[in-house]
Amino acid sequence: MKKTYSISISGMIFHIEEDAFDKLYRYLEAIKSHFKSFVGKEEVIADIEIRIAEILTKKLNDSKQVINLEDVDEVIRIMGQPADYILEGEPFSSTDTRWSDIQPKRLYRDPEQRILGGVCSGIASYFLINPIWIRLIFIILAFSVFGFLLYIILWIVVPEARTTAEKLEMRGQPVNISNMEQSLADEMNQVKDKINGLASKARNSYQSQKFDQGGKFTDGVTSTLKILARIIIVTLGFFFFTLGLLLLLAFLALFFHFPAITFLHHGSIGPFPLYPISDMIFTNHATMAAFSAALLAVIGIPLLMLLWAGIRMIFRLPRIHYLGRISILVWIFFLLLAMFYGFRTAQSFRFQGETIKQVEIPVGRTDTLQIITQTSLPEFGNFYHSGYFHFPEWRLVFAEDNRTFYGIPRLRIYPSTDSSASMRSTARARGEEVEQAEAIAGAITYDWNFNNDTLSFPDNFVIRKEDKWRKQELFVDLFLPTGTVFYLDDDSKGILGNHPNHSRYGMAGNMFVMGQNGPEKLNLP
Numbered sequence: 001m002k003k004t005y006s007i008s009i010s011g012m013i014f015h016i017e018e019d020a021f022d023k024l025y026r027y028l029e030a031i032k033s034h035f036k037s038f039v040g041k042e043e044v045i046a047d048i049e050i051r052i053a054e055i056l057t058k059k060l061n062d063s064k065q066v067i068n069l070e071d072v073d074e075v076i077r078i079m080g081q082p083a084d085y086i087l088e089g090e091p092f093s094s095t096d097t098r099w100s101d102i103q104p105k106r107l108y109r110d111p112e113q114r115i116l117g118g119v120c121s122g123i124a125s126y127f128l129i130n131p132i133w134i135r136l137i138f139i140i141l142a143f144s145v146f147g148f149l150l151y152i153i154l155w156i157v158v159p160e161a162r163t164t165a166e167k168l169e170m171r172g173q174p175v176n177i178s179n180m181e182q183s184l185a186d187e188m189n190q191v192k193d194k195i196n197g198l199a200s201k202a203r204n205s206y207q208s209q210k211f212d213q214g215g216k217f218t219d220g221v222t223s224t225l226k227i228l229a230r231i232i233i234v235t236l237g238f239f240f241f242t243l244g245l246l247l248l249l250a251f252l253a254l255f256f257h258f259p260a261i262t263f264l265h266h267g268s269i270g271p272f273p274l275y276p277i278s279d280m281i282f283t284n285h286a287t288m289a290a291f292s293a294a295l296l297a298v299i300g301i302p303l304l305m306l307l308w309a310g311i312r313m314i315f316r317l318p319r320i321h322y323l324g325r326i327s328i329l330v331w332i333f334f335l336l337l338a339m340f341y342g343f344r345t346a347q348s349f350r351f352q353g354e355t356i357k358q359v360e361i362p363v364g365r366t367d368t369l370q371i372i373t374q375t376s377l378p379e380f381g382n383f384y385h386s387g388y389f390h391f392p393e394w395r396l397v398f399a400e401d402n403r404t405f406y407g408i409p410r411l412r413i414y415p416s417t418d419s420s421a422s423m424r425s426t427a428r429a430r431g432e433e434v435e436q437a438e439a440i441a442g443a444i445t446y447d448w449n450f451n452n453d454t455l456s457f458p459d460n461f462v463i464r465k466e467d468k469w470r471k472q473e474l475f476v477d478l479f480l481p482t483g484t485v486f487y488l489d490d491d492s493k494g495i496l497g498n499h500p501n502h503s504r505y506g507m508a509g510n511m512f513v514m515g516q517n518g519p520e521k522l523n524l525p
Helices: 018-034 041-058 069-079 119-127 131-141 145-157 164-171 177-207 213-255 274-279 285-315 323-347 434-442 490-494
Strands: 004-009 012-017 259-265 268-273 351-361 369-374 388-391 396-399 404-407 410-415 421-431 449-451 454-458 461-463 473-480 485-488 511-515 518-521
Touching (some): 004 018, 004 041, 018 041, 018 069, 041 069, 119 131, 119 145, 119 164, 131 145, 145 285, 145 323, 213 285, 274 285, 285 323, 369 490, 410 511, 410 518, 421 434
Parallel strands (some): 369 454, 369 485, 410 473
Antiparallel strands (some): 004 012, 259 268, 351 421, 404 461, 421 473, 449 454, 485 511, 511 518
16 A cells, blocks of 8 residues: 645645655756746646646545646646756656647637737637737627627636646647647747837937937827727716616616516506515415525626626725636526526416306396496506506506506407397406416406486405416406497596497597497487
8 A cells, every 4th residue: 555645726626646646746846947947837836736636636636635746747848948947867857748638729818919909819829810800890899788798797707827737728729738838838928028119118218318209209198098098988888887886776676676668558657566476476486586596696697797707997995706607607507596486487378267257237228327437446448656557568557555456458349130229248267277377367357336316336356365467357347238329438448448449538528329340439419
């Protein structure tokens, strides 16, 4: 049995055999010694350790929990050895890389070639094309809202390639010592070139400052453009911050029982309380709470990311590693959760059921049949000023004070097929099964009344809270013998349905006689 050690590499704990530990220790010391003269060596060594930890993690499974010498040899083969240090008995070739070890590309924003956020240059690096083509595509798409939003979303979601390892991943190059050393050397050469270029420019500027007015002009234009670019970025940052803050506050207000905004009333804006109405739709409070929390996350996470993007642009804050990816994963999870509970609730509206009741009305002979409406709801068209919220698409009214739904019946008047008068009420509702829908429809009660020559119809029917709202509807069809004269009061316009030759507004407050084809208006002197 071999002696084992517990070690930490890049924050991850590994159990490793003694001989493997010795070799890995000498290998890491060789790496540190090799990079000791490099600028930014701490970042490079940290990236190397992360890559080594990733390789070793893949070697472990349920049946193997200890790193052995073969695993360390595999790490050295993939990562390579420093050029000035070869382990004893370990021949090394920098070209010894199998297809399975080739690093897959990852999409990053390229900070070295960026104009704004590095999105276009990052995409260009991923597909190995000139960034100018990607920029032209986004410029064309910018003429639509989609292009602008797509760029902003990518700016927020796609991380920036900051470390040497991330820049190698962006180009699809293996994250090994040779490539990291070459990348660092390239960066140092670029820095040296920039410094030499600035020094040369400064000397030339100093020598020709009395004569080279064009150079001063160019420098001034460049500085001005940089200032303008910064102003644009800060302005966009303030815009994103303000937009994200306002939308987030409005959304949180909606979820803390403040009114929301609706456009249901003939295109006009009117508030309605979300939670009481939702409580009448969802089967139970647990389902409503789960759906509300999921919906809060689905809408809230993008708003928070928009807010964070504005803050970063204003204050030039560094990105938080993996924040975008984690946010997307969390957002997808809550989206699936909202869809699950939304689908479950939608299933309770799957089937329609109805119940029909028909009774005769002893109208007899009367000069004029009075049809009046018993009003308990606010005057029609004046709901939003009295604590009632009207949904005309579903002929529905919600009373905020007692959290009750009132359905508005639809009254239609037809000629009867014989000399008797009758009334047929058709109640409809939806449910998870047809039998359930019929039971909900059968629970609808409508207390109409006939006395002498007066028919009284209430302007609503109450939906019981235990039934929840399942699109309950009530159609009241009144059949009158031909020649019957009847009068509709002004309040009846709230419950009347439209007739072939008359609108409900034209029928209310007028007298009619029942003809062969329906009501005919009497023009009284």
